[in-house]
Amino acid sequence: MPADQSPTRFQPLYVQVKEHLLTRIVEGYWLPGSLLPSENQLAGELGVSQGTVRKALDEMTAEKVVVRRQGRGTFVSEHTQEQALFHFFRLADAEGVSPAPSSEVISVSQREATLDEEAKLELKSGEQVALIERVRLLAEQPVVLETVVLSCANFPNIAAQQPLPNTLYTLYQSQYGVSILTAKENITAVVADKKDETLLKVPKGSALLRIERLAFSIDGRPVELRYSRCTTNQYSYQIELT
């Protein structure tokens, strides 16, 4: 029934529909926050039944690519500040609540990527990266020392974005069209160094969480590498395993 000029043949129809819609979103045909055509319109355009479109959209909802609201329609997901924080900022106190973090930028700079950065961000040899270093505060106390590494090719002239917002992911989305939906984190324990002691105001010899995060764009490319060093005397990293 369908045209079947999709990238992947021999796939269930609803998977093809899903990939078609995903491609349109990734290419910016539908921007974050915008309203998609209704199920019936899409079904008509693509020559499949409404139920098949629904199954594709249901999976995209589960993956948080779109948001569906009864009576209103289906929308491309948007990073609100709250969503980004709730999803990616995992520090909270013993009751599981976290005051809204604020940020103090320490430095913004640029240099050639290290080999490790090249590998993790899938950069060409010798590419330039931007570095953002900042301290994040909870209840006005410094808690996290954070270093963000971005490809200058993906995020041109990011240093000029002033002031940098507290949640960078909303900036990536609004200024660079990059939606971050997933990330991998790698957590170790380290002893605070001199810089940590100064900026986080912790005693010599303190233990810190070191979190290395690689964040992925909606199309699956790694786009941001972020190192966080966190004091955990007031807050802890909380996660659900499901």
Place this chain on the structure above:
Amino acid sequence: MPADQSPTRFQPLYVQVKEHLLTRIVEGYWLPGSLLPSENQLAGELGVSQGTVRKALDEMTAEKVVVRRQGRGTFVSEHTQEQALFHFFRLADAEGVSPAPSSEVISVSQREATLDEEAKLELKSGEQVALIERVRLLAEQPVVLETVVLSCANFPNIAAQQPLPNTLYTLYQSQYGVSILTAKENITAVVADKKDETLLKVPKGSALLRIERLAFSIDGRPVELRYSRCTTNQYSYQIELT
């Protein structure tokens, strides 16, 4: 159409079906690993359409309560050793691979629950808890010092289970009918104490990950509290945020 004697009325049919099936599983009517009736049989028994049963089972599949295999049927989830490790053991090396851990039991004991344990495990005042203390090794090197806290009421005479298996969750399931599907973890960084230095063979002043895990049974009750202290010089805690 349906009998509608379900616990929650005014719910979509497929939610009622799901809760009905879940109840049967929780009560042990269908044991882990056993085959459920086919979609059509269930639909007939419950007086709903096959598509409604499918939607309920699809959600239960997403929640890992059941496993579906084309051509064979739908089975109640079973903890295999591999699944339990893959799901709940988050330590791996830089390449993301983890050698199979082994365990050395340090002690098994029993005492009255602390107030903190009572609160977290939802115990009555003064209940007894069992404590299992063990060191877990990766590639024959001690990596984790682990303390497991269990209600003696839920897990009677667990000390007699000898030898304790490497993956306790399979024991909970086979001996006590407790299936653990989800957990919450709370991670902080601590400085190694004397005991850590001895048992994990780390130098004085080392930083360790301290992981507090509260694991939940299939019916949502908290059933196990586990404290882990991990060296992260060879391995790191790895997690995906989705």
Place this chain on the structure above:
DNA sequence: AAGTGGTCTAGACCACGAG
């Protein structure tokens, strides 16, 4: 009132697994 997504049904055919 009109349009949207949410639920529910019924029936068709396909792909897989086991006897």
Place this chain on the structure above:
DNA sequence: TCGTGGTCTAGACCACTTG
């Protein structure tokens, strides 16, 4: 060959949002 879940369709009605 048979029974299973997996896919796909078509149509009905409901619940919610907007004008």
